[in-house]
Amino acid sequence: MSTPFEERLRAVARDHYHDRHPFNVRMHEGDLTPQEVRRWIRNRFHYQRHIPVKDALILAKLRTPELRRAWLRRIQDHDGQRDGEGGIERWLRLGEAAGLDRPVLWDETGVLPGVRLAVDGYVNFCRLRTPLEAVAASLTELSAPDIMRTRIDAFERHYRWIEPEGLDYFRGRQDQGRRDGKEALALVLDWARTEVEQERALAALRFKCQVLWSLLDAVERGGARA
Template sequence: MSTATLDGTVSGEREPWTADELTERLRAVSAERYHDRHPFNVRMHEGDLSPGELRRWIANRFHYQRHIPVKDALILAKFDDPGLRRGWLRRIRDHDGERPGDGGIERWLRLGEAAGLGRDELTDASRTLPGVRLAVEGYVNFCRLRPALDAVAASLTELSAPDLMRTRIAAFEKHYPWIDTDGLAYFRGRVEQGGRDGREALGLVRAWARTREQQERAVAALAFKCDVLWALLDAVDRGPAGAGTKE
């Protein structure tokens, strides 16, 4: 049983980490578990994917891309502060666009077209691999059901996104010249957006996670998100040839 001590602390409670210690632990999760280490991503960046494998990834990853503004809307709905809502709304606009033909989802569709995929092949969810659907639904439900701290902490994979995007752009330009470089606009845009979004989310987590329990929840949430991205690639890597496309 916890009891109050003379200095105002409560015996039996663990000391919280400092904000910098929390940041260090969060960055360690990304360094150890981010999906840049997944064998499929490694093969992609080394130029070892066949055109069919690359198209399978583009088609199935779109199922995740199209749900990014959905999970962000669920997170936004948890905020009581109008300023926070306005700031987070920018993420939805980044993906849905300000107008038709704009935004990250549109740029991913153009990536698919540059790789030889029709838009119907990307937008037809019935072609999505079951493992990809489960991973994406798991993440969306996490953002729907968990507190704002957990949902925002899960988004901290954005901290690692800029470096991954730079690596991916260089790999595509070097190893997959059959994909028109205009199709890489999504990756280029995420270099700046990912860094900005990651810094913003980290600031919120540092401010909100004051107790050790909250801090450990934040670390666990980021680990969960890394697992989601890893599971998605597992499904794509092991999927049958042509899964998600008409091939």
């Protein structure tokens, strides 16, 4: 049976997740233009490429080999254990399937300023805050599997001009997100024993939701600069 604290965490992850952002709503309803889809893929890659960076910062805060081994898997999930593997590689293939060359995705000069600010804020949060807060911020994973299923359905229905194999990133993140969310939740529930610690964990998760929301704000406004 879940505790009141766990229910509050799940409520934040559910009620403040970026699946409700107008840009994501339009994406899933099939209302984005090819230019908008490509702008999202390109700018979201700036976030994707920094996931293993923030996870390395969290890894350095963990005190036991068991915890470090478990968290190391997250880095391997995104970087792969060899060239041609991992979540970053699959996102690059998504870009290619949508007509974006790899050098364009890797070129940080094309990243929107608001996206850069949101990603820098999240990386620095994981660098400077406590292990509890850094891990709690990752609990957006509790909502990730559902949005991945919705996104796959939307892309298969509305964006058929994108090659199907480009959707492999979304397919892989369904199971990974469930596993990562479950493991991170167990850590937060174990570590946050006092009311102060619990409030810090909740604030960290709200912050991460704001990061993802701000990233989409920037992508949506980016059309005015195009």
